[in-house]
Amino acid sequence: MSFKQFQFTAEINKNIISCGYEHPTPIQEKSIPEIMAGKDILGLAQTGTGKTAAFALPIIQRLSKGSKGKVRTLIVAPTRELAEQINTSFKELAVGTGLRSIAVYGGVGKNPQLEAFRRGVEILVACPGRLLDHLNNHDLKLNKVETLVLDEADQMFDMGFFPDIRRILKHLPQNRQTLLFSATMPADIRKLADETLTDPQEIRIKLEQPLDLITQALYPVSKRQKSALLLHLLKENPTDGSTLIFTRTKYGAKNLAKKLVKAGFSASALQGNMSQNQRQKALSGFRDGTFKMLVATDIAARGIDVSRVAQVVNFDLPSTAEAYTHRIGRTGRAERSGRAISFMCYDDQAMVKAIERLQGKTIERITVDGFAMEEAGEQPQKQSKRPHNP
DSSP: OOGGGGOOOHHHHHHHHHTTOOSOOHHHHHHHHHHHTTOOEEEEOOTTSSHHHHHHHHHHHHHTTSOOSSOOEEEEOSSHHHHHHHHHHHHHHTTTTTOOEEEEOSSSOSHHHHHHHHHOOSEEEEOHHHHHHHHHTTOOOOTTOOEEEEOSHHHHHHTTOHHHHHHHHTTSOSSOEEEEEESSOOHHHHHHHHHHOSSOEEEEOOOOOOGGGEEEEEEEOOGGGHHHHHHHHHHHSOOSSEEEEEOSSHHHHHHHHHHHHHTTOOEEEEOTTSOHHHHHHHHHHHHHTSOSEEEEOHHHHTTOOOOOEEEEEESSOOSSHHHHHHHHTTBSOTTOOEEEEEEEOGGGHHHHHHHHHHHTSOOEEOOOTTOOOOOGGGSTTTGGGSOOOO
């Protein structure tokens, strides 16, 4: 199958080739005809499936034939990085069409955004908070929006954006096309879909991520020894590629990155308390190899497609087995082998079992001399039940 079957304009076909796209991915193959037909979409798809182009291409095709100067497509994304990434994709695929796009988010000045609104844009990619700020200040109108895209909807729910989403919806025409994409489909996302979509076409795409290409290992360790074990493993098992390290909290990411730098590693944090310039510098540095290691939270890293990650480290295990799969899927891409190592403390054992159930196999345990997982008696709630051994 090729992109020619979709009958895009000559400019768009040229841009598809320039972007290096050869054949449609499964989500592009299933979504593009439905979107071009004007249908609402409920898409279950993860990062790395070609989702952005799946909605960008038919939207650009439609917008290239209509009037200019008004916001006709609104894409709402949970993080600044994802908004910029989507905006970049639109710009690359819309070369020569005369269409203009902008990414709008907080943490940067409003004046460039206001100037873009005055000049006129057809495609607006926005994070909920800053968009609502502009709407409340009457900086722009969305009454000409023909297509609304809600991307990474489950992440927006996790970040508490649903009240803002519902306020934004009040500024949009009722008669519009709505595309909702999510990596998971919990009840709250299903409820939002029921509220916002009309007779949607449901598309489910599993990420074709061969776990066989990823070597997984679990390291039993106590919480207080995790940083020391990480430094030991990085020194004993160096890699030529980049390392993506996940922590559960923003403070944890910041603190661990400092420890890595102090130990002589080229590392940076990526977390929500950083300024936009700091976040872009960290991400750009990781992509171009300035930083060999990036310490991130799930929210900060969500939706960011960084190629050539040699290994993923779960310094803190995630809260769901599905999130573990999403994390380690950032390595072993494009038929390259990858490595995923995870630290397992006493409290993590139930999550490890859930991960192994999901994968249908046991993950190898590796013990390192001098490092061991806490015993039950070391847990605070158990200390009164077991005598202390001097």
